[in-house]
Amino acid sequence: MTTLTVNGTEYPLDLADPRVTLLDALRDRLDLTGTKKGCDQGACGACTVLCDGRRILACLTLAAQCDGREITTIEGLESHPLQDAFVRHDAFQCGYCTSGQIMSAVALLGENRAGTDADIREYMSGNLCRCGAYSNIVAAVREVARHA
Amino acid sequence: MDFLRATTWAEALRMKADRPDATPVQGGTDVMVEINLDKGRPKALLDLTPVAELTEWSVESGNIRIGAGVTYTRIIAELADRLPGLAQASRTVGSPQIRNRGTVAGNLGAASPAGDSHPPLLASGAIVEAESVDGTRMIPVGDFYTGVKRHALASHELIRAIHVPVKRGPQYFSKIGTRNAMVIAVCSFGIALNAEDRTVGTGIGSAAPTPRRAVEAEAFLAGNWPAGDLDPAVAKRFGELVAAAAAPIDDVRGSSGYRVHALAVMARRTLGWAWQELRNGGRS
Ligand SMILES: Cc1cc2nc3c(=O)[nH]c(=O)nc-3n(C[C@H](O)[C@H](O)[C@H](O)COP(=O)(O)OP(=O)(O)OC[C@H]3O[C@@H](n4cnc5c(N)ncnc54)[C@H](O)[C@@H]3O)c2cc1C
Ligand code: FES
Ligand code: FES
Numbered sequence: 001m002t003t004l005t006v007n008g009t010e011y012p013l014d015l016a017d018p019r020v021t022l023l024d025a026l027r028d029r030l031d032l033t034g035t036k037k038g039c040d041q042g043a044c045g046a047c048t049v050l051c052d053g054r055r056i057l058a059c060l061t062l063a064a065q066c067d068g069r070e071i072t073t074i075e076g077l078e079s080h081p082l083q084d085a086f087v088r089h090d091a092f093q094c095g096y097c098t099s100g101q102i103m104s105a106v107a108l109l110g111e112n113r114a115g116t117d118a119d120i121r122e123y124m125s126g127n128l129c130r131c132g133a134y135s136n137i138v139a140a141v142r143e144v145a146r147h148a
Numbered sequence: 149m150d151f152l153r154a155t156t157w158a159e160a161l162r163m164k165a166d167r168p169d170a171t172p173v174q175g176g177t178d179v180m181v182e183i184n185l186d187k188g189r190p191k192a193l194l195d196l197t198p199v200a201e202l203t204e205w206s207v208e209s210g211n212i213r214i215g216a217g218v219t220y221t222r223i224i225a226e227l228a229d230r231l232p233g234l235a236q237a238s239r240t241v242g243s244p245q246i247r248n249r250g251t252v253a254g255n256l257g258a259a260s261p262a263g264d265s266h267p268p269l270l271a272s273g274a275i276v277e278a279e280s281v282d283g284t285r286m287i288p289v290g291d292f293y294t295g296v297k298r299h300a301l302a303s304h305e306l307i308r309a310i311h312v313p314v315k316r317g318p319q320y321f322s323k324i325g326t327r328n329a330m331v332i333a334v335c336s337f338g339i340a341l342n343a344e345d346r347t348v349g350t351g352i353g354s355a356a357p358t359p360r361r362a363v364e365a366e367a368f369l370a371g372n373w374p375a376g377d378l379d380p381a382v383a384k385r386f387g388e389l390v391a392a393a394a395a396p397i398d399d400v401r402g403s404s405g406y407r408v409h410a411l412a413v414m415a416r417r418t419l420g421w422a423w424q425e426l427r428n429g430g431r432s
Contacts, residue, residue, distance in 0.1 A: 042180070126242070126243020
């Protein structure tokens with residue numbers, strides 16, 4: 001039996017097949033569908049979550065590896081200033097990449113790497129946006145970084 | 149499929165001895181892609197992430213001993229001053245999320261000719277510490293790669309650490325890809341000018357069945373050790389010798405001809421940076 005701790009809540013999980021990823025466990029077993037599956041191979045960032053405070057890709061992490069770790073998903077943010085900034089800056093179109101973008105940006109602020117626009121672009125480069133909302137995403141992250 | 153979770157290194161070695169068919173998982177950034185794409189189902193997975201010993205690095209007789217669980221993010225943050233070549237290559241791996249999980253040990257375990265850690269490891273003469281219940285083997289990294297995605301580990305062995313010599317002198321890494329992030333190298337090159345003993349190290353990535361050194365280019369440059377301005381003829385010859393050491397193929401990422409050309413360019417450029425740094429007596 002594996003215990004997943006997500007957003008402070010413990011969920012016991014029976015993983016008959018150890019290949020279950022954290023991403024599938026969140027979406028299909030825990031009904032936390034805020035975390036998105038874009039590529040399932042580490043290339044898009046839509047599944048970004050925090051594990052013990054660091055950003056990781058839920059699609060490349062086994063649920064069974066997360067026993068004893070603290071997972072934070074988009075559902076665990078309590079009206080974070082980034083969420084508000086994304087809305088005001090219109091930092092999305094379809095919204096599919098947005099939870100991954102926001103989780104990645106939350107970690108980025110903690111890493112103190114949002115000094116310049118070039119830094120924001122570099123350190124957000126693991127999150128693709130098919131709708132091309134990049135300049136507004138940078139604007140949202142910049143604003144929150146300046147006021148942090 | 150069985151899931152084995154080692155909590156100590158001793159336990160990991162015992163599990164691997166009992167189950168030589170188990171696939172070790174460190175950061176999972178290679179293993180999980182294969183699993184999600186259902187490319188071959190391993191009989192068992194051996195999770196090494198709980199093994200705390202692996203996440204440490206230490207200084208040992210002039211080398212940095214990097215535990216198999218030390219991530220790229222930590223190499224960049226903690227070792228860039230002592231291992232500049234490896235840190236530069238680490239910065240180009242995947243994305244911040246990939247670097248938070250991915251490791252040099254995993255790069256070695258995958259043994260892809262395109263892995264970014266290989267050129268700096270070759271250029272600085274790194275040694276792989278392999279261990280099993282039978283004991284420890286120290287494998288020079290040049291002997292570690294045995295073929296495309298093949299390596300010298302026995303089925304009951306695991307990588308414990310990588311020993312990278314700390315050397316005075318410039319080290320540079322250059323990589324060609326289709327964009328700036330999350331990209332597998334079309335080809336790559338690493339150079340180290342070891343100021344202490346005036347030797348040269350090189351490493352070529354993604355341009356032969358395995359990562360490899362350009363041995364003749366190293367000897368040529370050591371015989372023309374930097375003094376004064378870089379003679380364009382020396383740079384050109386160095387580039388030619390690096391390109392001649394490669395044996396690339398045509399594939400989806402690039403043609404063989406392009407790779408040979410690009411290697412000569414990268415060799416000249418990195419040499420230019422390194423030469424300049426040596427003249428300035430520090431980072432250029
Ligand atoms: C989107 C994306 C982008 C990427 N970009 C790059 C890139 O730019 N450059 C690059 O070089 N790579 C890249 N990779 C590949 C991968 O991230 C690297 O190869 C990384 O170094 C693998 O490390 P890991 O710890 O995640 O390995 P894992 O996936 O855990 O393991 C990789 C292999 O090593 C074996 N292994 C792991 N630990 C040990 C051990 N201690 N002893 C013995 N065998 C072991 C595993 O069984 C497996 O065969 C990328 C991957 C993805 C998904
Ligand atoms: S779904 Fe995980 S990176 Fe794309
Ligand atoms: S808003 Fe559509 S993918 Fe980013």
